[in-house]
Amino acid sequence: MKSFTYEKAQSPAEAAAAAARIPGARFIAGGTNLLDLMKLEVETPAHLIDVNGLALDRLEPLSDGGLRVGALVRNTDLAADARVRRDYPVLARALLAGASGQLRNKATTAGNLLQRTRCAYFYDTNQPCNKRVPGSGCSALEGLSRPLALIGVSRACIASHPSDMAVAMRLLDAGVETVKADGSRRLIPIADFHRLPGDTPQHESALAPGELVTAVSLPPPLGGKHYYRKVRDRASYAFALVSVAAILQPDGSGRVALGGVAPRPWRLESAEAALPLGARAVTEQLLAGATPTQQNAFKIPLVQRTLSAVLAEAQG
Amino acid sequence: MQASNIKLSRRELLVMSAASATMMAMPAVAGAQPASAGRARAPVNTPVALRVNGHLHELELDTRSSLLDVLRERLQLGGTKKGCDHGQCGACTVLVNGRRINACLTLAVMHQGDEITTIEGLGTPQRLHPLQAAFVRHDGYQCGYCTPGQICSAAGMLAEIEAGIPSHVSADLEARPLLSAAEIRERMSGNLCRCGAYANIVDAITDVAEGRA
Ligand code: FES
Ligand code: FES
Numbered sequence: 001m002k003s004f005t006y007e008k009a010q011s012p013a014e015a016a017a018a019a020a021r022i023p024g025a026r027f028i029a030g031g032t033n034l035l036d037l038m039k040l041e042v043e044t045p046a047h048l049i050d051v052n053g054l055a056l057d058r059l060e061p062l063s064d065g066g067l068r069v070g071a072l073v074r075n076t077d078l079a080a081d082a083r084v085r086r087d088y089p090v091l092a093r094a095l096l097a098g099a100s101g102q103l104r105n106k107a108t109t110a111g112n113l114l115q116r117t118r119c120a121y122f123y124d125t126n127q128p129c130n131k132r133v134p135g136s137g138c139s140a141l142e143g144l145s146r147p148l149a150l151i152g153v154s155r156a157c158i159a160s161h162p163s164d165m166a167v168a169m170r171l172l173d174a175g176v177e178t179v180k181a182d183g184s185r186r187l188i189p190i191a192d193f194h195r196l197p198g199d200t201p202q203h204e205s206a207l208a209p210g211e212l213v214t215a216v217s218l219p220p221p222l223g224g225k226h227y228y229r230k231v232r233d234r235a236s237y238a239f240a241l242v243s244v245a246a247i248l249q250p251d252g253s254g255r256v257a258l259g260g261v262a263p264r265p266w267r268l269e270s271a272e273a274a275l276p277l278g279a280r281a282v283t284e285q286l287l288a289g290a291t292p293t294q295q296n297a298f299k300i301p302l303v304q305r306t307l308s309a310v311l312a313e314a315q316g
Numbered sequence: 317m318q319a320s321n322i323k324l325s326r327r328e329l330l331v332m333s334a335a336s337a338t339m340m341a342m343p344a345v346a347g348a349q350p351a352s353a354g355r356a357r358a359p360v361n362t363p364v365a366l367r368v369n370g371h372l373h374e375l376e377l378d379t380r381s382s383l384l385d386v387l388r389e390r391l392q393l394g395g396t397k398k399g400c401d402h403g404q405c406g407a408c409t410v411l412v413n414g415r416r417i418n419a420c421l422t423l424a425v426m427h428q429g430d431e432i433t434t435i436e437g438l439g440t441p442q443r444l445h446p447l448q449a450a451f452v453r454h455d456g457y458q459c460g461y462c463t464p465g466q467i468c469s470a471a472g473m474l475a476e477i478e479a480g481i482p483s484h485v486s487a488d489l490e491a492r493p494l495l496s497a498a499e500i501r502e503r504m505s506g507n508l509c510r511c512g513a514y515a516n517i518v519d520a521i522t523d524v525a526e527g528r529a
Pocket of ligand 1: 398400401403404409
């Protein structure tokens with residue numbers, strides 16, 4: 001690990017200003033992803049700004065009936081909150097499907113959204129990777145691509161977004177609240193938060209330099225039946241090969257988002273109109289234009305079958 | 317080279333074989349490393365006060381020190397084990413303010429003011445913690461390397477069930493979680509056992525959970 005200087009942040013605005021001012025600065029919250037990457041020198045920050053002391057660890061009701069989730073609310077606490085279990089069960093289910101008990105106790109809401117891909121070549125500093133070293137090439141295109149993405153990808157990068165929680169947040173149309181280095185605040189719709197790789201896979205989010213996530217706001221409860229179905233290589237403590245998050249209403253309408261198939265949580269509102277026609281019709285629209293590799297083409301039928309299982313369960 | 321001339325500790329041997337395994341898995345490709353990665357930076361030291369098992373330790377630490385390394389190398393609390401050093405095995409599980417975490421994936425400098433409990437603080441050879449006694453009774457280990465992490469994790473896990481926190485296998489998110497084997501297995505999935513003592517580990521934890529220990 002490269003050495004670094006360390007400070008405890010005093011306020012969100014000061015933290016954002018410091019992060020923009022100090023070269024090589026990074027925020028650290030739970031640290032479960034960042035420290036892993038620092039040990040491998042995939043991440044080499046020169047300065048860490050510890051934001052854990054900022055009072056961003058609360059859940060509070062919003063005036064419109066929604067719920068504001070502080071950026072530092074731990075994954076365990078978010079999944080265990082009575083309001084989340086009752087009104088946003090897809091979010092609780094997605095959180096509980098991810099990582100291990102120990103990691104969920106440490107990982108934060110904002111950190112989960114911002115976690116980096118688990119592509120083996122991103123992790124291996126001996127291999128080319130455009131996300132880690134822009135311009136060096138993508139080893140995964142001709143390499144081990146079974147867990148990786150097949151839609152929203154580019155010739156520069158086929159890394160998949162690893163988060164379960166983010167898929168539920170996208171399904172719910174959450175908003176990401178931030179403070180910028182100049183102290184101004186803004187709300188980024190989750191649909192615009194994660195960027196597709198294009199020619200610059202090193203840029204993964206809409207955040208400006210120094211910009212700090214302070215909360216994620218959930219809309220008023222949507223009702224309906226909530227599902228988060230995750231398919232993985234072992235029954236627990238593994239990343240999704242494919243996951244389907246869905247909220248289905250009694251009248252047959254609903255929402256669907258996918259995990260494990262794209263560089264960001266994958267949802268196309270236009271595909272949801274096809275829900276009454278069944279899983280095949282929805283999958284065809286959701287994954288239209290997909291460019292799978294030989295190794296991950298299995299994910300297309302797997303999405304359809306997983307969605308089919310969810311729809312069957314909803315019909316009881 | 318004569319085998320009798322080579323005197324390596326078991327630890328050195330393990331380190332060497334791990335390194336060669338990595339090299340074999342992924343041949344190096346020139347030019348893949350960022351130019352900045354090789355630049356040397358001076359170590360940064362900082363004072364840190366850590367409260368471990370009820371004792372306060374005033375230390376001067378490199379900011380890079382993981383909580384795990386400080387427990388083992390500086391405080392000589394070798395009960396907490398290093399398996400993977402990457403949050404994948406759970407051998408390093410300790411309790412921080414009563415909650416289980418991976419000590420390898422957190423910096424010591426981030427734990428000023430926290431109450432840290434390791435396996436040495438949970439019980440002693442004279443006064444075993446009920447989970448320690450149950451692991452002995454049920455043969456919940458073979459080599460024992462994962463055991464301190466399993467026991468700290470189980471202690472944190474039972475507190476999570478007690479607090480009503482659901483899991484991936486809880487059928488009803490809003491009901492009180494059950495103390496079933498399926499729940500215990502799911503909740504302990506962050507603790508690997510290379511010896512495969514899982515069946516006895518579940519039995520030991522079940523005993524304690526049901527108050528038989
Ligand atoms: S050593 Fe910490 S999880 Fe393996
Ligand atoms: S007893 Fe050997 S690793 Fe678990």
